[in-house]
Amino acid sequence: MSTTTPVKDPAALASWATEQKAQQDSGAPILIRVSMGTCGIAAKTGSVLEVLQSEVQSQQKEGQIEIVQTGCMGLCHSEPTIEVYDRQTRQSIFYGNVKPEHAPAIVREESSQAYGVDILTQNWYRPEEEKADVATAQARIVLRNTGRINPESIGDYVGTAGYTALAKAITSMQPDEVIQTVIDAGLRGRGGGGFPTGVKWQFAANQPAGEKFVICNADEGDPGAFMDRAVLEGDPHAVLEAMAISGYAIGAAKGVIYIRAEYPLAIERLQCAIGQALEYGLLGDNILGSGFDFDIEIKYGAGAFVCGEETALIHSIEGLRGEPIYKPPFPAVEGLWKRPTIVNNVETLANICAIVRQGPEWFRSIGTEKCPGTKVFALAGKVKRVGLVEVPMGTTLRDIVFGVGQGIANDRAFKAVQTGGPSGGCLKSDDLDTPIDYESLRALGSMMGSGGMIVMDEDDCMVNVAKFFLEFTLDESCGRCTPCRVGNKRLHEMLVKVCEGKADMRTLEKLRQLSDVIKETSLCGLGQTSPNPVLSTLRQFRREYLDHVLNHMCTAGVCSALISYEINDRCVGCTLCARNCPVSCIDGSPKELHTIDKELCIKCGVCQQVCKFHAVDKH
Template identity: 70%
Template sequence: MIDSVEKLYKQIDELKNTPKTASTILVSLGTCGIAAGGNPVYEALKSAIADNKLEHVFNLVPTGCMGMCHSEPTIEVVHHATGERVFYGNVTPENASAVVNAGQGVAVGIPLLERSWYCPEDEEKVSDEQVQARIVLRNCGRINPEVIDEYLVNGGYTALAKVLTGMSPDEVVQKVLDSGLRGRGGGGFPTGKKWEFAAKQKEKTKYLICNADEGDPGAFMDRAVLEGDPHAVLEAMAIGGYAIGAEHGYIYIRAEYPLAIQRLQIAIKQAEAKGLLGKNIMGTGVNFTIELKYGAGAFVCGEETALIHSIEGKRGEPTFKPPFPAVSGLWGKPTIVNNVETYASIPAIFRMGIESFRKIGTEKSPGTKVFALAGKIDRMGLVEVPIGTPIRDIIFKLGKGCKYGKKFKAVQTGGPSGGCITTDNLDTPIDYDTLIALGSMMGSGGMIVMDEDDCMVNIAKFFLEFTLDESCGKCTPCRIGNRRLFDMLEMICDGKGTEDMIERLRTLANIIKDTSLCGLGQTSPNPVLSTMNNFMDEYLAHIKEHRCPAGVCTKLITYNINDNCVGCTLCARNCPVACISGEKKTKHVIDQDKCIKCGVCFNTCKFHAIDRV
């Protein structure tokens, strides 16, 4: 039990002075690491260490996501004597023991990965290869998220200690204001401003909410933080509670994230047991408790008023602002809603100091942003870059461009609410305002890369289908307008589009933007407008020529076998509907009535014998 701040520092010192093993092996065991087979690797390492009786040399630690999803399962070996860090990717249970056998050296036969980041809190940037600066992800992949001591030894809960003993609530709010931190959930509203509004309210009961309802398909940074470093969020919430005068906080988390929920539950229990959360935190007389609330699969609940209704046990429909939640939120009380990543930045700000924090990022948006790179990119994963980094650096330096040498076409940021950014704008420094100027938005940080094989009309249709599904139905423009937009796009993709649809799409999209109540409706036509602005040629090809340039829209393409066919039967063997027939060594034929246009034959043929028209 830590009942005073001095005791916290003392405990941290003791932990720091505990003798370490010569090396630590960190195994990335976030959801993606486990899905890629991380657990068997962990077990293999465990038995390799036990078999060789090397427990005194190697300390095996399960951690959260290291961000290198492209090479999962990944492990990192830290040799403490030299400070050397070795990253291995694509580790298998079979080759894992080589790491143990290599001792203090580097194991051969396992792919090595380079470290493309530095942690501004602990070290200086030493090379240009370090495009990433990790503040939010600092502990992810470095500590065991289920052991509070590992968080403590890295300076955990010292920010809270500093705040509770040396600062008044007003000073805390001022410090967050001065840091220039903006909401990382997408909107980019200054966090300090929100806190200031709530702190000014005279109500006795106030609430603090953490929005962990990460609904944007293709974004998984919040999950990584909650799975890899749950205490950072808890500590920040306690700081926020003190600043605005709230004694109770909620984390609203997706039910689809079982591992994050489990690790949060463990973290809350451990923090309460240590006296770092709950009643009379560290003997300072400050109280703050945190409770988990589960979402139930509604994208609109990422909107703060809808989220509040969901916590109240109602349908998650948004309501008109003002009154803002900071004035009247959960059960009518002043309430702050911040995103996971925003919270995770806060302890670092107090530990590093405002000056060092503001050195990273831009003048108007200091700090870093985590992005989830996915889609047709070579190196998928999580990256955390200073705000203001050119988009090109993120995609080509960190992501290494498109897979299989395909040509880059566009990157979608902001998920279903955002837009696409094309080659022309790749040198734009990434920031809330620059992205809005490009007709997209920062959003929660999903970055989906598309290559030459993606049809942009079809992409716009995909996002609208998502919005249709997720629209709560409260406002007519969003409920019916988006349906009409979708119908038109479907007709265009089916080759039934007419030229006047371009104008009708644009008009309707603007009406929906102007007349919807919440962020979901206001931004839902963005993918349509953005693809129309950047890829009008593709829309026109669908409408005028009934042709899908990327060869995706199934109603507009047919597959035929040409004279290059040598009768190798590969396509026929791979066809899922068995619609390709022909004798060995003779030209094959596709039965067009049965063909589902999946493209498997096109991709498997080694002789360029399949035409897509």
């Protein structure tokens, strides 16, 4: 479609899609996709893109090479990442850690060995129709377009069956059929709770007709989770389309996306997408001639983790302090401006279009019986291949960490995986073969959460990790309920004592008791789950707690009160450590054995880092 006339009906949409597809297939023989998500940009992908573009021009290859900016490809471990796709052979090669100086050779299409860049595992993607084989590839439903299309082009999206699910729903299905489809698919909330999405919609649909709202929760606050950001940056139209479908299902004409202000690029791409959708009549009044109206507005967060909780989020949209309130009434009955409201997370919504398009049976064929579909994880921490991973539910941790993630970085030993963010817990090596779903993670004392997955190795002290999460909770507790506000403070104090070696066995018992009280008496999800990191590490890594308490020892060598540095006889007296010590506590003449004054030492570890002779020991 050359002019921006609104798409009048499903037939017009279909012919536009055919046109787009033909255009995409008949384009330049080589298509270079450049991953321009937030982490790509931070890794200076922008300069790679610039050189690629200018090289195509100077080598006069405009007809042979097309360059497109996409969202995150998920290969975060080797940004800047580009994909060179051959339209004739339909083969792709992924290049990682690309530098601007590699660009001329890539444009000249020299053999890839000559580039001197990393060639990444192929088969990273599988089309959604194919069955996923975890060892080599992932199943992509949520991320099907992320990293594949230009997120700022509605045409690209339409060319990959975009907006056909909306067309199907509003022109050939009744609202209750749409809801039944989502219920039959068994889709559960991907924000962490795992509540059946269709049932939530049903509650809101059952309310008397009138003003209703659809909210997309894009307040991705869990530290270490960036799945929603990737979807919003890479495939914003999928979220808009799904919101419109849910609006049709429950009888709402208005949608609100609540997004955190820390995601400027995602906000920009959403604004761009909403503008385009309005222009083409895929949002706004009388969408595709069906008589259905739907508008979407963006509202911004302002740095409050608790706003991920749905009642707090609604307060924040209303311009109030983001404090949660008691449920019921649930938002589906009384939500935004006291009207029936459904709140769905970005990843949940990103499943909707595929479900409507391909039917609930197809969706149920992926994942497990109780948890159909896939889950996107943000794999980070001490793992070789940090990145965005989408796997069928029921995949084991081992497949994710050692398969897709290729194991632990720097040849260290695996210790734990933390899931569920500040509400979750740690899983240890015994749990590696457990198929992951909502229930199995809960049984192990953790939870699915939004999908952050932080891998830890032998150098991480689990008591310190628990303390870290409590510090987060202390910062982010809204202060409304005493158990959360004061209780977590006390928990934190006790953990500090443990880390300093000043705790006794009674402290450990008190930690457990107080955690139980906080869990049982807090109002919202934040408070109810805040002691989870403590309880989970206490149970899974009790030995480490006992080491701190009984032996005054931190085996990981993290808790500074319990460690000391000593210089051994490998010291050649090079004076490097003494010159780098920030508190000048290292004594010794050149070419003589140096010594550390343990009274003055602040245990910063600089001496050990700078020593070239492995002469500094940590105890």
